[in-house]
Structures are given as structure tokens and as C-alpha cells.
Amino acid sequence: MPCVKVTAGVVIDFDGRARSLLDALEQQKLEVNFHCREGYCGACRCKLLSGEISYINEPLAFVRKGEFLPCCSTPLTDIEIEIP
């Protein structure tokens, strides 16, 4: 079960109850921006500081190096992220 460390000091276990990282973050009452929740708008982009994620569906949104889209991804390994 990969664990998700958020720079605000929160640590979340990604235990499969959440569909995506965005869902998991929201379940912890963390506020992440979003619009489409489907990978095409880019509104949810966060920084991936360490670890690896995988996309549920390959997103269309433009993602810069070091960033990822939590709305359409799950962690592959333990990850550390920053919510802008």
C-alpha cells in the first residue's frame, strides 16, 4: 500500500478506497483545485517531489516536468507531493 506524503505534513495511505489521488486527498479534507476530473483541463496539477505515479487514462492536459495530475492517477510507489 503506497503512502502519500503531502508537504503540508499530512501522510495518507493509499489503500484502494479512493479511485484516484485526487479523491484520496479530498477524503483527507485537503483542498486541491480541479475542474474536469478527467485529465484534460490541467486544473488539478500538483508537484511530484519523489516517487512514481501511474495514470488511469493517459491525460490530454499539458503537464510540465515534475508535475502530475492527481485526478486521473494513482501512486505506484510511496510518493511525496506538493499541492500548489
Add this chain to the structure above:
Amino acid sequence: MAYTTFNRQINDQMKEPMFFGNPVNVSRYDQQKYGIFEKLIEKQLSFFWRPEEVDVSKDRIDYQNLPPHEKHIFISNLKYQTLLDSVQGRSPNVAFLPIVSLPELETWIETWAFSETIHSRSYTHIVRNISSEPHKVFDDIMLNEKILERADDVTRYYDDLIDGINLYQRCGEGTHSINGETLSISLYELKRRLYLCVMSVNVLEAIRFYVSFACSFAFAERELMEGNAKIIRLIARDEALHLTGTQHMLNIMAAGDDDADMAKIAKECEEEAYAIFRKAAEQEKDWAEYLFKDGSMIGLNKDILCQYVEYITNSRMQAIGMKAIFSTTQNPIPWINTWLVSDNVQVAPQEAEISSYLVGQIDNEVDGGDFGDFDL
């Protein structure tokens, strides 16, 4: 150099740059230099909708009961959106098609612009329903100073580019005397105009609609003008895709592998890019002030809306690697996000409110029993 609708030069399309290479000859999608544009086309097509599918009839009563200052907010936003989509329904085609060199990008541009024409048609659908004199609403757009002020900045970069392309494709690089006027153009200058144009369109797609969107959804939060809100959600879904398209274009340009000049230009134009964002944000804040000049609406006022403009401007800038220019870091109206989620957008024909599927306005509800003695 001169444009031709079917370039006879046999070329390897995979080696063409996005713009200013050979004009496209065969529209083929079996190979793509940038697969993202093909994916955007597919997504946009899957979003297809028709304004008439959305029943806006209840909005008429809602609108009649709005106090005058809220009527002003509603109708002004519609006028402004009409202006923006009038421009967007034609300009990507007119400006970019004569210089594009990749079939998937060419088709993306056409698909993009086509979806903007649907937006324009939807405004007529909305206005016809709430007003018995729709012509008055549309006629005013060309007279409304607050809207015309914006039109100038929305169209300037397109017009500069189109003007340069005309000269270049007719006369080539250099200084030319045309009707007694001396005009110069270089390919590099054209590329600069292209970059600034894409940047300004990016800002249009990213920021300019969102003040109106916020107002539409604020009405709908009060269960008012819900037909309109439904249409706005469909429009917002399309706009998000257009924004993704311009962000990819800007990124490909700035990276320089596609065209080394473009990377250089992106650096040279950095300050101007900041200025374009800043000016658009200021104009949208002025617009918020104009909207609320006679009074705020429940859930929204000028200050909240201005903060939202700043917030969204920052996030759009950071998305393409620029620095935030405002100190706002919080979304002052987080409830807007749920209105922008795509799977909450219902356009399924089965949906009861969709008027075109209600035959003679009789709801065709069917339950299992109706098929009782139905054999195949």
C-alpha cells in the same frame, strides 16, 4: 510561400514544423508528429452537443423575476461571451490555417473553431428564450463601449498576424510598396506575431470567460437560470479543451525542437507575455466592476470576483511555467469547481429535460412491464 490549398510538393509531413513549413496537402492521420492534437480532436468530437438539446424554457420565468441589476449582470455577460465566441468561431481558421503545416494540427484548429460556432449559436438559443426582442441584445454588442474596449485586445494579435501573413504570402520577405504605402515583413517577425497571437488566445481561453461562468453558476446555485447554466457547463467543458490545446502549442514552441526560432522568440517575448496576462486580468476585473455597478448578486460581489480573476490568472500562468503575478493563493469560490466537472454534464438523450427527445412534450416514460409481451 504563396498559399495553396493542395500543395503539390511531395513532403514528409513528420518533418514539417507546426507552422510556416509546407502547406498541408493530404489530410492524413495514420501518422502524427504530435499525437496530442489528434487526441484533442477525438475528445472535442466526443463532446459534441447542440444548443437545442438543452431546455431553457424555465429560464424565461426566472429572468422576468430577476431584479434589474441582476438582469444587467446576466445579459451583459451573454453579450460579452457572444463577442468572444464571434471572434473565436472564425479567427483560428483565418489566422492559422494559411500557415499550418501539420494535418493533425490543421484539423484540430478547424475542430476547435467549429465548436466555438456552437457556443455562438447557443447564445441565440438563450436570448431568444428570455427576450421577445433578441435583436436588441445583439444589436447592443456593437454599441456597448465596455464590450468594444475588450474586443480591441482580443482581436489585435489575430489581426496583426493575419495582416503580416497576407503581405508575406503575396510579396515575400522584404520591404514592399503597396498602394503608396511602404510595408516590411520578415519570417521572423511573422513568427513573433504568431507566438504572441497564440499567447493571447491562450489567455482568452484561460481567463476571459471565467467571470461570466462564475456569474452563471452563482445564479444556478440559487436554482435560477438553470438551463443557461447547463449550456455554460457544456461551453466550459469545450473551453478547457481549447486551453489545453493552446498550452500544448505554446510548450512545443518554447521547447524549440519544432522550430528553433520559436524558442528564441518565446524568450524574447517573455515580458510581453506577462503584459498580455496582466492586461487581461485587469480588464476582467474592470468587467466585474461594470457588472456589479448597480448592485451585487447573492453569493458574488465585485471583490470576490476580482479575487477569483487573480487566482485563476496565477494558476493559468504557472501552468505554462510563468510566475504568479498576484498574491492571491486561495480560490474564493471553490463551489465553482463542481460546476466544471465533466461527468456531471448531462447531455444524454434519455435525460428528461432535453426537449428534443420529448415527443409532443409528452414524457415518454417506459417501464419494464411495457415490454411484457414483446417477443423477438
